[in-house]
Amino acid sequence: MSPTTLNAPNRLLSIDQLRGYAIFGMILVNSKGMFGVKIEQLSHFKDHFTYADTIAPIFMFVVGISMRLSWLRRSEVTGITATRIAMVKRFTTLVLIAFVIYMGWLWDALMDIGLAGLLAVMFIDKSPKVRAIAACSMALLYQALVSFTVYGPWIMRTGDLTDENLPYLFKWIPYQSTLFDVRINGGPFGPLSWCFILLLGTIAYDIMKSNDRQRIVTYCLSLGIGLCAAGWALSMPWGDVKPLWPITAYHMTLPFPLWSTGLCFLTLLAFYFLCDVGGIRIPTFTSVSMNALFIYIVQCVISETEAPKEIITKSFEWIQKPLVESNPSLDVPLGICGILAYYGLLAALAYVLHRKKIYIKV
Template sequence: MLASVKGHCDAILASLPAQRLLALDALRGLTITAMILVNNPGSWSHVYGPLRHAEWHGWTLTDLIFPFFIVIVGISLQFSLQRQSSQGQHSQGQKSQANWQVIRHAAVRSAKLFGLGLFLALFYYNFADPAYSYLEQKLLTLRWLGVLQRIGLVYFATVLIVLYCGSRGRIAWLTGLCLVYLLGMLYLPYQDSQGNTFSGLLLFGNSFAAWLDHTLLGVNHLYYRTATPFAFDPEGIWSTLPAIASCLSGVLLAQWLQTERSLAHKIRGLLLAGVIAVWLAELWHFSLPINKSLWTPSFVLLSTGYCAIALAACIWLCDIKRWRRWSAPFVVFGANAILFFMLAGIMARALVMIPVGDGLLKGWLFNRLFQPLFGNLNGSLAFALVFLGLSYLLMHWCYRKGYIFKV
């Protein structure tokens, strides 16, 4: 059994191109695996604390997952653009043409990501309710923003900045985006429907970001529709600015890895930068709360710091110690991260669409199988782990067949 597992892992790793950074593939896979794990408990009423998001200010391990993915997008983007640049020197006119091609490709990719996000938002029908109206309860209340939509918007903005700015310009953009975000959140006044004026608040349903979502997108198209006095979205309009800063931080981490320094020196640099960033973020938390839903700059600093530490750990394991087999399953998930996210989203929605008895398939499985065997919390976690296991079988089949879903 152990020999077959080792052979399975070795076969996956042997298929990777020699020049790929295994640590980055492993971290991407770990991140998307964690995202699917926390998104699919057996019951939302029974979830261990670290697998939940913080209620408002503060953070849990779950809050780090999405920003990790955003930072990794930035790292991958820098590596990709650097490879394209190293393939040949261009004249000024050729460089402009090449940049335009990159921008056009990025625009198409971003539009696809946005469209896939909308598809997931629309992929639901309540078959258990004969009175359910898809038009009124889904189409007319479509949530415009979400995880994939944010990735698309952030990716496109980051491509533009990276193409036309050097290192100093990228740092300036990162800092400037966070500063503009803060100025809006702390100083721009806004009013509710009763004429009350607010400014500088970072409350659930009462902030400049919430007011902007409420005003521009409308109550019925936001995630937190019942929040008062303003409905808002955790992937909302204003918080996209610091999310772009998170992606730019990934670009800067990739630039550090592309230097001519030794691998050990790069690892020490990542660790040092990560520890300092986390320490500063925790100190900043006393005046500017760490908050994922608002994506505050202190949250940018914290999540980027921990991502740098995690990347350093993966590089140390994979390239210094040469302990690589553990990464193989995550390589499978990470190689097809968007497809994994889409298929997991479709399967999860199907489980709450199919009626069984007086309830739905997911509830039936949890109440009849997982909860009696493992209890409430462990049963809910076991459901998520089985969901991951079945997903792996499907994703490994795609990986073995060479089917990589490229947006």
């Protein structure tokens, strides 16, 4: 989806490394169950923010960065219409893949990336101001749906969608149990909120491509701190105006996209100093980033398919059980080692693909 040209924007190491870090984080969070790791910070909660909640926003943020980069590269070669059609096809493909992988757990990363990407396609060529307005409008629309319709009580888990309170539009949609029984990442309207993060990622690329250190530091710091402050302020109860809005991916209300996008800008700035300024390259992250979505899909298939998941779990238990029985304190360290070994195998696959210059664009 991103053919190179002589006039293509320079590739930034920090962006590749950040994308690789996001995949590492997703594998860390998604595979913990296979290795019996029970650490609160690696799980999602309905009432507070954890490390696990930072990862999907970073990945969505980097999707926005890549989307803007891809647009600038490809539109010069094939034109605006052809590029927009190609992007629609790509994000539609992700939605279809998500339907296959996530049946019974539909509203997860690939689905949200696909739908948020489709929402963002119409704005990708606009000015940063227009993209920022579009991002805020979508986040506000989602908040309005939560605050003023029956969707709010359902997504907040204070009520269920039943035949009596199901919106008329929803009654005409098939597969209601699959679409509406899963309550994470904002459910079927969650992509509106996720699109805020993606569109802010497109703006991040506009900042980064300048290669102006003062501009990058100023904008990333101000947007990072400002968005975090806004998210925290909106999460607090305002007397009789509004109750506490937890910063959580379960709800996806305004505090979450604001707070998490602020962290995305600050994390991007950290990688900018580490990689682009300091010249430090974290092993495996760059090669993993070259086939990021493919590696993510592979680990999803493994973790969601009974046979390979059971093979990994049973094999690990065979190694872990005798060691833990003699020394229970080894339980968590061994689990972490198992996750890192699992990541290492996926990273090795990514490395081989990278060395052979095989880039699978999903």
